[in-house]
Amino acid sequence: MFRFSVAALQLIELFVSSLVHILYGFYIFSSAVAGDLSLALNDLFFKSNIEASIRDGQLDPNSDNDLPPIVLVHGIFGFGKGRLGGLSYFAGAEKKDEKVLVPDLGSLTSVYDRARELFYYLKGGQVDYGEEHSKACGHSQFGRIYEQGHYPQWDEDHPIHFVGHSAGAQVIRVLQQMLADKAFNGYENTSENWVLSVTSLSGAINGTTRAYLDGMQPEDGKSMKSICLLQVLRFGVIVYDWIDIPILKYYYNFGFDHYNMSWRKAGIWGLIDCLLGNSGPFAAGDWILPDLTIQGSLRLNAHLNTFPSTYYFSYATKHTRNFLGFTIPSNVLGIHPLLYIRVLQMCQWRHPPDVPPPFKGYRDEEWWDNDGALNTVSMTHPRFPVEHPNRYVVKDSECQPLQPGIWYYKIVEGDHILFVVNRERAGVQFDLIYDSIFERCRKHAFRKIPTMPDHVQ
Secondary structure, three states: OOOOOHHHHHHHHHHHHHHHHHHHHHOOOHHHHHHHHHHHHHHHOOOOOHHHHOOOOOOOOOOOOOOOOEEEEOOOOOOOOOOHHHOOOOOOHHHHOOOEEOOOOOOOEOHHHHHHHHHHHHHOEEEEOOHHHHHHHOOOOEEEEEOOOOOOOOEOOEOEEEEEEOHHHHHHHHHHHHHHOOOOOOOOOOOHHHEEEEEEEOOOOOOOOHHHHOOEOOOOOOOEOOOOHHHHHHHHHHHHHHHOOHHHHHHOOOOOHHHOOOHHHHHHHHHHHHHOOOOOHHHHOOEHHHHHOHHHHHHHHOOOOOOOOOEEEEEEEEOEEEEOOEEEEOOOOOOOHHHHHHHHHHHOOOOOOOOOOOOOOOOHHHHOOEOOOOEHHHHOOOOOOOOOOEEEOOOHHHHOOOOOOOEEEEEEEOOOOOOOOOHHHHOHHHHHHHHHHHHHHHHOOOOOOOOOOHHHO
8 A cells, every 4th residue: 555755645646736727727627616616625635645645435235224325326427435545526415325336437538428327337247338338439449447337236126326417417317317228239138217306407408508608619518719718628638648757647537538648558659640630539539528519418318318218307496597688607606706707608699690500499588597517508407408397396395296297397597516515605506516416316216115224224
């Protein structure tokens, strides 16, 4: 077991924190998350060593209760249990229940790749991205090995509650469709009923106009502009993966190991090839941003179902209001200044008039309400290309008893990172939201009455 001096840990903190600050600043989290990370890292880096920080214990299959686990799935730039010295992406919400898992998935990998990773994280074995997909994208078919799954008994009789933040919500939906389609080799008995409930927190369900502001082409939703913030992000990620310093990868990993961009495998010419856009995930379009455009979400949603035996609930965040016919940020308090700018930019988004709209009936004004990263209309429930069954909720009591197969949704005043990383930013609202989520999972969303421990009766 390795132990490091205070000076060494300070150097590691400085390097990783600086890199994450820069990259986060280019997309969703801006410097608001960077500031939150700095506060948390000061305490965390001196309490753990590397090996301890990346341990993630499995749930006990011999547990004396049959409560389904609750799996918290992070969003873009996110991280699972053990990364960044033990910092909690969900700000400690996982401590509210005794059966919670927080997987570490690729932070910038595509929704498809992350859904495959999530399956093997739970069931165990070596991640199989699929032969056809791997060949089409130019990466290895197989990835990380989980010698023991974190919930190996997972099946229709032992379903799971999933909670996803941001892009994590789409990862869950894609995984459920894969289960319904029996898309995993060697697992012929999978079905959509392996998923008991889906809760979306600021979920990227229908895409975001923010992707175009940061550099995605509105013409196709797949390619990047030649000069944009995302090009800077692309450069930083490629170089970070190429230098491949193990101690840094332990603390934070973008998730592109299956692309073999390390200097050990790619060499200097491989680096040049990736930077020129001839190879790698960005050249293949096999990363998260194409999935976050409106067109990308339409492509995903066209094949995703809302299933009749699964419970669905969504929290859509909004930090805007209408003033004299204009959509503007709701206030300057309680939000980081740079994230405030992002809210303002999205309020003013206009789809280029010389470019066909992403879908028939698209109207700019319907997409102006936002939380700085996603449009509020996108977060409520699957709307495009086909609207799924849904119901707007003001108070939770209005929708009890819950009915499966319906997207219940609430609109919450707040920015996109209100319920992650820094608990103090959300205040009492943090506990109210997560308490309602966990209570719903334990008391209102089930197919058979579970055996509950005394403290959750």
